[in-house]
Amino acid sequence: MAESAGQVKVNRLAYFYTMPAFFLMGLMIVYPFIYNVVISFSNMNLTHFRDWHITGLGNYLQVVTGSSFWYFFFKTVLWTVVNVIFHVGIGVGLALLLNKDIKGKSIFRTLLILPWAVPQYITALTWRGMFNSEYGAVNLLLDRGLGFTIPWLTTEWGAFAACLITNIWLGFPFMMIIALGGLQSIPDELYEAAEIDGSTWWHKLRHITIPLLRPVMVPAITLGVIWTFNNFNVVWLVSNGGEPSDKTHILVSWIYKSAFTYFRMGYAAAFSMVLFAILLLFSWNFIKKTRATEAVY
Amino acid sequence: MSPFRHKNRRLLAAALLLLIALGLLAGCASDRDNRILVWHSMRPIESDILRQALADFARRYPEYVFDELFYAPETARTNFIISALGGSGPALFWGANDNIGPLVELGVIMPLEEVYSRAFLDSFLVTPLPANTWMDGHLWQIADRVGNHLCLVYNKKLVARPPQTMNELIAFGKTYMAAHQGQQNYYPLVWNYTEPFFAVPFIGGYGGWVMDENNQPTLDQPAVVKAGQLIWELARVHKIIPLECDYEIANALFKDGYAAMIINGSWSWATYLENGIDIGIARIPKIDETGLWPSPAVSPLGYSLNVNLEGKKLEIARELLAWLTAAPLQLRFAEVSGAIPSRVEAFKAPEVTGNPLVSAALDQLLVGRIMPPVTEMRWIWDAMRPSYQGIFTGRVTPEQAARDMQALALKLIKENRE
Numbered sequence: 001m002a003e004s005a006g007q008v009k010v011n012r013l014a015y016f017y018t019m020p021a022f023f024l025m026g027l028m029i030v031y032p033f034i035y036n037v038v039i040s041f042s043n044m045n046l047t048h049f050r051d052w053h054i055t056g057l058g059n060y061l062q063v064v065t066g067s068s069f070w071y072f073f074f075k076t077v078l079w080t081v082v083n084v085i086f087h088v089g090i091g092v093g094l095a096l097l098l099n100k101d102i103k104g105k106s107i108f109r110t111l112l113i114l115p116w117a118v119p120q121y122i123t124a125l126t127w128r129g130m131f132n133s134e135y136g137a138v139n140l141l142l143d144r145g146l147g148f149t150i151p152w153l154t155t156e157w158g159a160f161a162a163c164l165i166t167n168i169w170l171g172f173p174f175m176m177i178i179a180l181g182g183l184q185s186i187p188d189e190l191y192e193a194a195e196i197d198g199s200t201w202w203h204k205l206r207h208i209t210i211p212l213l214r215p216v217m218v219p220a221i222t223l224g225v226i227w228t229f230n231n232f233n234v235v236w237l238v239s240n241g242g243e244p245s246d247k248t249h250i251l252v253s254w255i256y257k258s259a260f261t262y263f264r265m266g267y268a269a270a271f272s273m274v275l276f277a278i279l280l281l282f283s284w285n286f287i288k289k290t291r292a293t294e295a296v297y
Numbered sequence: 298m299s300p301f302r303h304k305n306r307r308l309l310a311a312a313l314l315l316l317i318a319l320g321l322l323a324g325c326a327s328d329r330d331n332r333i334l335v336w337h338s339m340r341p342i343e344s345d346i347l348r349q350a351l352a353d354f355a356r357r358y359p360e361y362v363f364d365e366l367f368y369a370p371e372t373a374r375t376n377f378i379i380s381a382l383g384g385s386g387p388a389l390f391w392g393a394n395d396n397i398g399p400l401v402e403l404g405v406i407m408p409l410e411e412v413y414s415r416a417f418l419d420s421f422l423v424t425p426l427p428a429n430t431w432m433d434g435h436l437w438q439i440a441d442r443v444g445n446h447l448c449l450v451y452n453k454k455l456v457a458r459p460p461q462t463m464n465e466l467i468a469f470g471k472t473y474m475a476a477h478q479g480q481q482n483y484y485p486l487v488w489n490y491t492e493p494f495f496a497v498p499f500i501g502g503y504g505g506w507v508m509d510e511n512n513q514p515t516l517d518q519p520a521v522v523k524a525g526q527l528i529w530e531l532a533r534v535h536k537i538i539p540l541e542c543d544y545e546i547a548n549a550l551f552k553d554g555y556a557a558m559i560i561n562g563s564w565s566w567a568t569y570l571e572n573g574i575d576i577g578i579a580r581i582p583k584i585d586e587t588g589l590w591p592s593p594a595v596s597p598l599g600y601s602l603n604v605n606l607e608g609k610k611l612e613i614a615r616e617l618l619a620w621l622t623a624a625p626l627q628l629r630f631a632e633v634s635g636a637i638p639s640r641v642e643a644f645k646a647p648e649v650t651g652n653p654l655v656s657a658a659l660d661q662l663l664v665g666r667i668m669p670p671v672t673e674m675r676w677i678w679d680a681m682r683p684s685y686q687g688i689f690t691g692r693v694t695p696e697q698a699a700r701d702m703q704a705l706a707l708k709l710i711k712e713n714r715e
Contacts, residue, residue, distance in 0.1 A: 046672060046713045049382070049403050133541045135482070154541050154690045240543070243491075244690045245683035260375050261679060263399070264712060 040269035052266070059270030068254060069271070073278075076229060076250040079164065083228045086168040088221060091175025092213070098176070099183040109180075116173035124237035127166040128153070131238070156247040159239045163248065167234045175220060182216035183209070218290045225286070226279055232256060251275050332362045333613060334387035335600075335621075336377060338370045342567040343636075346629055347621070354620050358613055374399070377603075381405035386603050388614040389621070393445050394430040394596045397437050398672035406601040408435035412615050421622075421639050425663060428597050428639035430670050437670075440599030440639035441622045442630060447488075447498055447560050447593040448661040449579045450569065455557035459579035463527070466582045470537030473557055485537050487551060488560035489544040490528050491689060493681035494594065495560065499524035501592025501666055502584035507681070512673040514706035516681065517699045525688045525695035527584075532689065540689075563658055567634035578635070578657035580664065595665035597639060631655055637662065673710055680706035 008015070040059055044052035063069050098109055115123065130137040131152035139149040152158040186209065194204050232252045239248035242257060249257070252275065259268035339347060344367055351363040366387065368376055374396050380386035382405060390396075390406065400406045410418070410431075418436070421428040422443060430438040451459045455473075460466040470485035477483035489495045497507065505520020531538045539546070548565065550556040552572045559565075560581060569576050581591040600618045602611070620626075627638035628648055635654035638644045649655050668674060684701035687693040693701065 043715060045715070046399060046402055047715075132546065134539055135546065151541070151690075156690070156692070243686060245687045245692060247683075260379070261371075262676075262709060262713070263378075263403075267712075 036269045036272060039266055040273050042266045042269075044265040044269075045267070046263040049263070049265070055266070059266045060274070062267060063271050063274055069251075069274070072249050072251050072254050075160065076252075079160075079167075079235075079250050080225055080228045082164055083167050083171060083231075084221060084224050087171040087175045087224055087228075088217070090168070090172040091177075092179045092217070094172070094176045095179035095183055096209075098180055112176060113173045115169050116177075120170060120233045121237065123170055124166055124234050127162065127169070128238045128240070131162040153239070154244055156244065159244060159248040163235050163238045166238050167228070167231060170234065171224070171228070175217075175224065178216055178220040179213060182213045185216075186212045214290075218286075222283060222286050222290075226283065229279060230275075330610075331360060332364065333389075333610065333617065335363075335365045335389040335391060335617075336368055336373055336387040337365060337391035338368060338373050338564075339391070340564055340568055340634070342571055343564070343630060343634055346626070346633060350621060350626055351617075354617055357616075361613060363617070370396075378403055378405055381603055381605060384605055386605065388603055388606055388610065389600045389618060390603065391441075391598065391600050393598050393668075394438050394440070394670045395594075395668050395674050395678075397430050397432060397601070397670035399675055400601065401432055401435075401437055402672050405604050406437055407604045407606070408437065409439060409602065410436040412602070413439070413619070417619065420641055422641055422644055425659070426595060426597065426667050428599070430597060430599070432670055438597070438599045438601045439618060439622055440597035441627060442563075442599070442636040443597045443639050444563055444595055444637045444658055444662050445598050446595040446658075446662055446665045447495060447562050447581065448658055449558055449581045450551070450561050450566065451558040451577050451579065452551070452554065452556075453575040453577050455554075456577075459558070459577065460582045461580075462583045462585050464585050467531075467535050467537060469557075470531075470535060474537060482550060482553075482555040484539055484550060484556045486531070486558045486560070487539060487542055487547040487556040489547050490532075490538065490542060490560075491686050492544070493678055493685050496524055496528060496681075496685060497666075498560075498581050498591035498593040499527055499584070501664075502581075502587065502589050504587055504589060506592075506666060507677050508669070508673060512669065512671050514673075514677050514680065514703055514710070516677070516706055517703035521699040521702070522695045523586075525685065525698055529688050529695065563635045563637070563654075566654060576654075578654050578661070580661050590664040592664050592666045593661065594668040595662050596668040596670075599639065672713075676709040676713065677706050680709050 038054075039052065041054050041056060042052045043055045043058075094112055098105055098112075102108070131139075133139055133149060133151045133154065136152070138152065143149050150158055150161075152162045190208050190212075191204055194208060199207070229250075230252045231250070235248065235250050235253045236242075236256065239253075241261075242249045242253060246257070251271070255268050255271045255275065258264045258271060335347065335351065337344070337347065344365060347365050351365060355361065355363045370392060373390070373392060377386055377390050378399065382403065386405070390400075397406075413436075418429060418439075421440065426443055428440040428443050429436055430440070449459055456469070460469050466486065473483070473485035500507065500520050503520035503523045505515065505518050505524070507514065507516060507521075509515050528538075532540055539550075547556070547559055548561070548568070551559040551561075552569065552574065554574070566576060566578075581593070583590050600621060602614055602618065606614050622639065624638070624640045624643040624646070627636070627640055627643040628646060630636040631638055631643070631649050631652060635652065635658055637655055637658055638646075638649055643649060681702045684693060684698040684705065687701070688695050688698050
């Protein structure tokens with residue numbers, strides 16, 4: 001006890017310097033979070049926006065017993081899994097290629113980062129235009145090349161696929177950059193030794209590259225899962241707010257719609273708490289099982 | 298260096314940082330204090346007029362900065378609510394009066410009946426529709442135009458005489474499509490038909506409406522089914538409208554001369570004129586089965602004052618609202634975009650009565666249906682969208698869509714009134 005009090009005294013200036021950060025965190029994260037918890041138990045909606053009161057667990061019951069939660073939860077999981085698989089698959093694949101001595105490597109690297117460099121808003125709206133069934137570039141190409149078209153934005157799964165394609169396009173450069181960094185930190189000696197031992201390309205990938213990439217990729221994948229799970233922009237913009245028929249939503253876009261279109265604040269707050277719990281559980285377990293932060297401690 | 302001096306330097310650095318931060322905050326605050334913002338959803342050519350009007354007004358108060366900011370209608374409403382609830386937001390908010398219900402219930406705009414003189418308020422239209430929006434005994438919005446309704450806009454180069462009935466429209470459409478066989482993008486008619494607001498005229502054409510006098514939804518009825526069926530048939534059976542068409546695509550096809558006609562509101566006409574299209578305005582063609590004209594939702598558009606205004610800023614905003622709804626400015630909007638003025642003086646001016654676009658818009662307005670500013674209207678729009686769009690994706694039949702819309706509208710009203 002005395003020791004820790006002494007440490008506080010010694011580090012007083014450090015605490016003083018970090019105070020603004022704590023203050024801002026409290027103002028921008030802790031307070032809204034507590035407020036969200038409180039209103040999740042309330043009847044705050046358009047009619048009772050200023051005169052709301054605590055009503056108990058009603059909103060949570062509505063969330064878990066309503067069909068929208070399970071439907072959008074399924075879609076969110078599907079959305080996250082497919083996206084992350086493609087992000088990591090394409091990202092690591094391209095990183096492996098770029099890590100070799102190929103001509104014009106820097107040009108390729110720059111080109112492949114471009115989707116990440118363009119603002120999400122612009123990319124999403126551009127892709128939305130390209131998915132128009134009659135005038136969009138995607139269907140024009142499909143029609144000319146393969147002789148068929150897909151009603152991307154007017155069908156439930158077409159719109160979902162359109163959102164997926166857009167987000168895969170946006171997301172793979174991040175994984176590529178992370179993987180490339182990881183690959184460059186693997187000592188060449190390990191590969192040389194493996195080669196002397198007669199290892200095949202597959203063996204080197206399995207026993208050197210993948211294990212040594214893991215400490216870099218696991219936090220990136222964890223982040224990727226959380227970002228994708230909560231990726232509001234792409235779904236909202238490509239599907240124009242959940243069209244068609246409010247079917248193209250993931251949990252976070254549905255929460256936004258409930259809150260800021262329907263103004264069902266209490267319900268949306270409860271929904272977001274459930275979403276928070278899901279992500280907390282996932283991240284906790286994932287980090288624990290993969291021991292991703294082990295090296296930090 | 299002695300520990301004392303070292304400590305002093307640290308404290309000095311911390312104090313300086315604090316001062317800089319406070320200075321920045323003070324700078325932001327003073328910038329906000331003398332800034333008077335108008336949020337609106339006017340098209341660029343109208344925004345230019347608004348900007349000029351603000352610049353003219355600014356000469357009266359050189360110590361203040363006057364500015365305008367565009368938002369799409371739905372975004373404008375949401376952002377205004379959020380910012381006003383947070384104690385800030387623009388001084389003036391411009392939009393259609395179907396926003397008023399939610400804005401009043403959330404307490405983000407102020408009543409205006411005490412702010413303006415009786416004589417001033419009496420200078421606004423009462424017929425063919427009341428320009429100013431009253432609710433629960435208070436005045437909440439003062440209009441700078443009335444209408445905001447859909448009409449049939451046609452390209453005079455492509456349409457000699459606008460169709461008067463649906464059958465005429467279909468016949469014209471088939472001829473037009475035959476003349477452009479094998480050519481992509483050509484359509485006789487385009488519009489943002491997947492948005493419920495753009496389908497409402499046809500519900501009226503079949504003798505229906507979306508709500509009753511108690512503000513309860515009336516969506517599960519034959520008129521709604523038939524309206525949905527008609528639009529579906531125009532796309533799928535007669536093939537005279539695109540299979541997929543949102544606002545931007547419809548606008549682009551019309552502006553580029555591919556589409557002969559578009560169903561759109563007065564807010565869009567200035568853009569067409571600016572693009573050199575010789576447009577004519579007509580009523581949306583009559584429904585042969587009922588003999589009724591489609592009845593678009595009509596409403597005034599105007600300004601409300603942010604509830605957070607006070608002191609000198611409130612005084613200036615009050616004066617600015619009167620300035621922005623003055624007759625000369627309304628005449629300018631009528632000239633440029635065909636907007637129907639809300640001031641009696643401007644409404645009766647020869648430049649308005651002699652303007653063919655305004656006259657035609659007024660003619661359509663006469664068969665329109667006044668949109669009540671109650672909050673239930675918002676929930677009905679929101680409830681219509683998913684199922685109505687389902688008709689065009691083949692997910693539901695028009696009958697099922699009407700049942701689902703009604704159920705969702707009742708659910709939304711119940712959930713929000715609990």
